[in-house]
Amino acid sequence: MSKGFGAPQQTHHRCLTTVMLLKMDEPLMQWIRWLSRIAVWLGKARKVWGAVLAVPFAFLISWGALPTWEPRLRIAGLLLQLLGIGAVAYGLREMRLLFRLPSPRQIAVSWFTRFPRLKEDAVAVVGSAAAMARAGAVTAYGRVSLPPTASLEERIAALEQDHQQTRDLMGEIRGRMEQEARVREGVLDSERGERAVQDEKIRKLVEEAAVGGLYLELTGILWLVIGVICATASNEIANLIAKFAYDK
Numbered sequence: 709m710s711k712g713f714g715a716p717q718q719t720h721h722r723c724l725t726t727v728m729l730l731k732m733d734e735p736l737m738q739w740i741r742w743l744s745r746i747a748v749w750l751g752k753a754r755k756v757w758g759a760v761l762a763v764p765f766a767f768l769i770s771w772g773a774l775p776t777w778e779p780r781l782r783i784a785g786l787l788l789q790l791l792g793i794g795a796v797a798y799g800l801r802e803m804r805l806l807f808r809l810p811s812p813r814q815i816a817v818s819w820f821t822r823f824p825r826l827k828e829d830a831v832a833v834v835g836s837a838a839a840m841a842r843a844g845a846v847t848a849y850g851r852v853s854l855p856p857t858a859s860l861e862e863r864i865a866a867l868e869q870d871h872q873q874t875r876d877l878m879g880e881i882r883g884r885m886e887q888e889a890r891v892r893e894g895v896l897d898s899e900r901g902e903r904a905v906q907d908e909k910i911r912k913l914v915e916e917a918a919v920g921g922l923y924l925e926l927t928g929i930l931w932l933v934i935g936v937i938c939a940t941a942s943n944e945i946a947n948l949i950a951k952f953a954y955d956k
Contacts, residue, residue, distance in 0.1 A: 782939050792929065795927050795928035796928040
């Protein structure tokens with residue numbers, strides 16, 4: 709009997725242990741989820757982080773390669789200037805690829821191939837004419853001519869036949885006009901849809917070019933400004949750093 713009661717008790721203890729572990733892990737999982745949301749939030753500004761972290765990265769390179777402050781600042785400024793120029797060049801390349809424009813090499817090759825020759829080649833212009841016939845539906849309409857001696861009943865029957873033919877002809881013309889109007893309306897709707905799709909593509913293309921070019925231009929300007937300041941006023945900045953360190 710003790711063995712029979714022992715198995716449910718062990719299962720109960722295991723369940724309690726699992727519940728306690730889950731309760732203990734709940735704050736840890738909450739911290740992990742919060743850190744993952746922070747990582748996603750920081751990742752959305754990765755372009756900004758790249759532009760900002762490039763500055764200390766350039767200074768770290770010059771710090772490790774040179775012994776004194778003046779050449780460190782000058783070389784760091786040179787590196788930032790090169791990064792700024794590279795960012796602008798990369799932005800121009802991306803815009804060229806976005807709008808499918810030829811590269812400078814292709815433009816140069818095309819210009820050289822159009823070099824005027826000493827002897828021009830004769831160009832034969834052959835004229836040709838083509839006639840296009842459009843097949844359309846032909847409606848036959850006949851009228852019965854009555855002799856002068858026709859009776860009144862015959863004349864009335866001929867008038868009724870002419871009236872019926874006229875009505876049939878008008879109905880056929882109306883049907884053709886309505887069919888042509890529907891075809892034209894379908895063509896116009898298709899053209900409107902295609903134009904809307906093309907307009908949306910152009911809008912996205914211009915938006916991508918504007919936003920991407922703006923980011924690259926701002927990044928390049930930031931690097932160029934810091935690089936010019938460090939490379940131009942490297943002596944003065946080095947003296948200020950040395951004076952500050954001496955005062956300390």
